[in-house]
Amino acid sequence: xxxxxxxxxxxxxxxxxxxxxxxxxxxxxxxxxxxxxxxxxxxxxxxxxxxxxxxxxxxxxxxxxxxxxxxxxxxxxxxxxxxxxxxxxxxxxxxxxxxxxxxxxxxxxxxxxxxxxxxxxxxxxxxxxxxxxxxxxxxxxxxxxxxxxxxxxxxxxxxxxxxxxxxxxxxxxxxxxxxxxxxxxxxxxxxxxxxxxxxxxxxxxxxxxxxxxxxxxxxxxxxxxxxxxxxxxxxxxxxxxxxxxxxxxxxxxxxxxxxxxxxxxxxxxxx
Ligand code: ADP
Ligand code: MG
Numbered sequence: 001x002x003x004x005x006x007x008x009x010x011x012x013x014x015x016x017x018x019x020x021x022x023x024x025x026x027x028x029x030x031x032x033x034x035x036x037x038x039x040x041x042x043x044x045x046x047x048x049x050x051x052x053x054x055x056x057x058x059x060x061x062x063x064x065x066x067x068x069x070x071x072x073x074x075x076x077x078x079x080x081x082x083x084x085x086x087x088x089x090x091x092x093x094x095x096x097x098x099x100x101x102x103x104x105x106x107x108x109x110x111x112x113x114x115x116x117x118x119x120x121x122x123x124x125x126x127x128x129x130x131x132x133x134x135x136x137x138x139x140x141x142x143x144x145x146x147x148x149x150x151x152x153x154x155x156x157x158x159x160x161x162x163x164x165x166x167x168x169x170x171x172x173x174x175x176x177x178x179x180x181x182x183x184x185x186x187x188x189x190x191x192x193x194x195x196x197x198x199x200x201x202x203x204x205x206x207x208x209x210x211x212x213x214x215x216x217x218x219x220x221x222x223x224x225x226x227x228x229x230x231x232x233x234x235x236x237x238x239x240x241x242x243x244x245x246x247x248x249x250x251x252x253x254x255x256x257x258x259x260x261x262x263x264x265x266x267x268x269x270x271x
Pocket of ligand 1: 020021022025026140197198226227228229
């Protein structure tokens with residue numbers, strides 16, 4: 001019943017923040033599920049050796065499963081590695097297995113080491129799945145995997161936790177994005193900042209929120225994701241919060257954020 005505008009060209013978003021535990025994976029899977037449930041075709045690339053996005057989307061990712069690792073080393077295509085999620089027939093995921101842990105080092109000596117994911121996500125490679133959206137869930141580092149994600153994308157989505165030290169490390173992330181823009185991907189832009197784990201009972205959360213809005217203006221989504229037990233429980237049931245508890249505040253806010261992303265795209269001519 002919920003319908004969102006379909007972008008006229010594919011949007012590839014990298015979900016990045018070198019800080020761990022800020023909500024990259026949670027935001028990736030829930031935004032992806034929100035867009036998919038709204039009728040759009042979405043592909044999630046799990047680029048973190050931890051494989052948390054694969055787990056949350058109930059995607060097989062035991063060692064040896066065809067995964068993003070084999071895609072990066074050029075053995076198989078994205079279409080060959082992608083699996084359909086239990087969350088929606090429109091939602092696909094290329095899993096990460098523990099085999100990806102060595103890739104950061106293996107990539108160093110490879111040809112075109114920064115653009116291997118971009119090659120893997122070419123129009124020809126994506127023709128079969130034909131996703132409207134691709135979300136790349138980055139590991140908590142600024143190494144070659146994250147660089148590959150930034151080279152492959154047009155947009156960066158930065159989740160920021162409404163906590164003390166939220167802005168710490170953000171300068172380094174933005175400088176890395178500038179380096180990628182200067183040398184590898186001039187069309188990359190930080191299109192979206194999402195405030196996560198907001199706890200309305202603390203004054204601090206409001207301080208962080210207004211500081212981030214003051215800094216980044218309209219790039220920050222109006223929707224703020226609340227801290228909610230349902231959101232953190234859902235992966236344990238191999239679900240996103242959208243199917244685990246569709247009426248919860250967490251689910252509603254991720255749906256709102258997905259709508260903002262889709263409508264922003266339509267407004268900006270990205271769509
Ligand atoms: P990252 O991918 O940046 O490391 P995660 O998405 O894995 O971060 O989130 C870190 C932890 O915080 C996880 O245990 C997750 O379940 C929890 N979490 C994320 N978002 C929320 C939220 N809105 N409310 C409660 N817990 C959350
Ligand atoms: Mg993660």
